[in-house]
Amino acid sequence: MPLPVPRPWPFRWLPARWRGPIYNRVWRTRRAEAHFAPLFAAAPLHFAPAAAMRLSPADYAHGSIAFTGYYEWEWSRRIAAHAREESGLLVDAGANYGYYSLLWAAARPDNRALALEASPRNFPALVGNVAHNGFADRVDCRAVALADAAGERSLDFLSDEETGWATLAPPGRARGDATVLAASLDDLLPPGVHVTVLKLDIEGAESLALRGARRLLAERRVRHVYFEQYPPVMQRLGVEPGEATRHLAAAGYAVSALDRNGWDLYATLSR
Numbered sequence: 001m002p003l004p005v006p007r008p009w010p011f012r013w014l015p016a017r018w019r020g021p022i023y024n025r026v027w028r029t030r031r032a033e034a035h036f037a038p039l040f041a042a043a044p045l046h047f048a049p050a051a052a053m054r055l056s057p058a059d060y061a062h063g064s065i066a067f068t069g070y071y072e073w074e075w076s077r078r079i080a081a082h083a084r085e086e087s088g089l090l091v092d093a094g095a096n097y098g099y100y101s102l103l104w105a106a107a108r109p110d111n112r113a114l115a116l117e118a119s120p121r122n123f124p125a126l127v128g129n130v131a132h133n134g135f136a137d138r139v140d141c142r143a144v145a146l147a148d149a150a151g152e153r154s155l156d157f158l159s160d161e162e163t164g165w166a167t168l169a170p171p172g173r174a175r176g177d178a179t180v181l182a183a184s185l186d187d188l189l190p191p192g193v194h195v196t197v198l199k200l201d202i203e204g205a206e207s208l209a210l211r212g213a214r215r216l217l218a219e220r221r222v223r224h225v226y227f228e229q230y231p232p233v234m235q236r237l238g239v240e241p242g243e244a245t246r247h248l249a250a251a252g253y254a255v256s257a258l259d260r261n262g263w264d265l266y267a268t269l270s271r
Contacts, residue, residue: 007039011067016046019068027067028060039066045099046070047080048106051133053097054125058161062097071099074258075226078266079197082224083107088196089114091185093146093209096122096164098129098139100199105135112138114188118145118155118180119166146202147182148211155180158203167203170236184212195222204233207244217251225253225267 006012008027011019040055040062046069055062064071083090083104088111090104095115104113117126123143130139145153145168154169154176169176189195195216200206206227216222225248231241245255245265254270 007067008036011069016069017073020064020070020073023064023067028063036066044069045103045106047076048103051102051106053099053102053129054132055097056125056161056163059163061162061164065099072264075100075199075264076103079103079199079226080107082197083111086196086223087111088194088223091189091195091198092116093185093199094164094201094203095126095141096201098126098141101126101139102129102133102135104197105130105138106133109138113140115139115141116144116146116188117141118143118182119157119163120178120180121157121166122163142188143181144188145180145182145205146185146188146200146209146212147205148184148208150183150187151181152179153182154178164201165203167233168205168208168237171238185209186213186215189216189221193221196224198222198225198227200225200227204230204237204239207234207239207247208237210244210247217248217253220252220269223269226258227265227267229263229265231263 010022037057040057042052043055043066044052055066061071070076080103084107087108090113092101092113092115095101095117101113101115104111117123127141130136130141155166155178156169156176158165200209248255248267253267255265255267258264258266
């Protein structure tokens with residue numbers, strides 16, 4: 001898809017893997033993003049060139065997509081490979097504006113995604129990006145927070161600019177910035193449904209989501225799990241460090257870190 005304006009030359013000519021570090025170190029400024037605002041209107045994706053996203057110019061992750069065509073190189077590279085080589089269902093928890101769901105749906109016509117995005121600020125944009133790419137029949141968008149049980153939960157917005165900085169309110173908080181519906185993955189997925197990739201980027205609530213997927217994991221119906229463990233936000237929710245890793249290991253998954261600080265993690269069935 002042609003861009004309304006060309007990306008700056010480093011993002012057109014440098015190898016894709018280098019574009020992210022260049023963006024982070026040199027181009028991550030509000031001035032640069034304002035000057036190249038048209039990039040955010042229809043940004044093609046490096047791992048799915050036929051797909052494009054409408055993005056928020058104020059958001060850091062969206063800036064990375066607009067300038068480089070991707071966000072989170074290692075997650076993107078791996079999940080795109082699963083989408084091409086294994087197909088099936090992606091559960092995209094914390095779908096935001098739909099980046100990973102679009103990568104998944106674009107890879108093969110038989111791929112399907114369940115895109116879960118609790119933030120009322122983001123959900124209309126998620127639905128719009130899915131529809132604009134012609135994937136409404138492949139991506140099921142739901143305004144749901146993935147957690148350990150069904151019910152209403154309070155959501156806190158930790159930033160007015162960063163669209164991904166929304167998290168469930170801490171226990172005991174009577175009211176957050178928004179009230180959202182929560183559900184467990186065991187309740188959302190019918191018996192017998194298998195998940196090729198479960199992607200969890202839900203600002204500290206990843207362990208809660210895994211608590212709500214006990215049956216799914218015990219029945220070995222999830223092949224790969226990508227999840228974050230960001231200690232400051234986890235502490236805010238009363239989640240113990242390492243809980244998610246221990247839970248997955250007990251269910252028969254081999255867990256490995258994808259970054260130096262151990263916050264980005266990958267789990268796959270090992271036995």
